[in-house]
Amino acid sequence: MRIEQVSDSVYAVRGTNVNWGLVSDGSGVTVIDAGYPADSADLLKSVREIGHQLADVAAVLLTHAHLDHMGGIPALVEATGVPVYTGAEEAPHARREFQQQITPPEMAGLLGSLRGAKWVAQTAWAVKWHVGMSIPSATAGDAQTLAQLPGGLVAIPTHGHTVGHTAYLMPAEGVLFSGDTLVSGHPIVREQGPQVLPTVFNHDEQATRAAARSLAAYDAEVLVPGHGDVVREKVSVLANSLLQDRDSR
Numbered sequence: 001m002r003i004e005q006v007s008d009s010v011y012a013v014r015g016t017n018v019n020w021g022l023v024s025d026g027s028g029v030t031v032i033d034a035g036y037p038a039d040s041a042d043l044l045k046s047v048r049e050i051g052h053q054l055a056d057v058a059a060v061l062l063t064h065a066h067l068d069h070m071g072g073i074p075a076l077v078e079a080t081g082v083p084v085y086t087g088a089e090e091a092p093h094a095r096r097e098f099q100q101q102i103t104p105p106e107m108a109g110l111l112g113s114l115r116g117a118k119w120v121a122q123t124a125w126a127v128k129w130h131v132g133m134s135i136p137s138a139t140a141g142d143a144q145t146l147a148q149l150p151g152g153l154v155a156i157p158t159h160g161h162t163v164g165h166t167a168y169l170m171p172a173e174g175v176l177f178s179g180d181t182l183v184s185g186h187p188i189v190r191e192q193g194p195q196v197l198p199t200v201f202n203h204d205e206q207a208t209r210a211a212a213r214s215l216a217a218y219d220a221e222v223l224v225p226g227h228g229d230v231v232r233e234k235v236s237v238l239a240n241s242l243l244q245d246r247d248s249r
C-alpha cells in the first residue's frame with residue numbers, strides 16, 4: 001500500500017494494481033472505492049494512517065461494482081456499518097442482481113502475453129475465494145446526500161465501463177475520481193499516461209469513450225484514476241487530448 005496526499009483533504013491510496021481515495025475533513029472521511037478483497041486490511045489501515053479512526057468514516061462511494069473496486073467494502077461495513085452509495089444503475093450491480101465483469105474465458109485470453117499472465121495471477125490472488133462477493137446494502141447516492149458527506153462530492157454519471165459507472169468530483173479542491181472511465185495505466189498495457197482501459201474490460205466500449213470524453217467538461221486539476229498514477233493536469237485537457245490520440249490510431 002502507498003498513500004499519497006494529493007490536495008489539502010484528499011489522499012490517493014495504491015493497493016494491488018488499483019487505487020482508492022480518502023477525503024478527510026473536520027467532520028470525517030469519505031472513502032471512494034475500496035480495492036480488491038485482499039486489500040481489505042490495507043483499506044482499514046489507510047484510514048488510520050491519515051489520522052482518523054474507522055468510526056470517522058461517513059460513507060463509501062463506489063465508482064462501479066467490479067471486484068477490484070468493491071473488495072474491501074464488506075470489511076469496512078462490518079467494522080463501521082457505513083452506508084455504501086453508487087450510481088442508480090450501479091446499485092443493483094453491486095447487489096449482484098446482474099453482473100458485468102470480465103469473464104473467465106476473457107481472462108484466459110490474456111494469458112498469451114507476459115503482462116497478461118502476470119496480471120491474471122495477481123488478480124486471482126487478490127480476489128481469492130471472494131469471486132461471488134456482493135454488497136447487499138449498496139444504494140443510489142442522491143446529490144444532496146453526497147454534498148453533505150466529508151469533501152462535498154458530486155456524482156458524474158459515466159456509464160460504459162459498467163452500466164452505472166459513476167465518477168466523483170470534489171469541486172472545492174478540483175479533484176476528480178474517475179474510476180475506470182479514465183485511467184493513467186494498467187498492468188496489461190505498456191503505455192503509461194491518461195488512457196481508456198482495454199476493450200476487454202469495458203461493458204460498452206463506445207459509451208466508455210464517450211464518458212471519458214465527457215469529463216472534459218469538468219473543472220479539475222488533479223485526476224485520481226482507478227488504475228495508474230495520480231495525474232496533476234487539467235482534466236479538460238487530458239480528456240480531450242488522449243481521446244484524439246487514441247481515435248486517430
Ligand SMILES: [Zn+2]
Binds near residue numbers: 069
Ligand atoms: Zn478496475
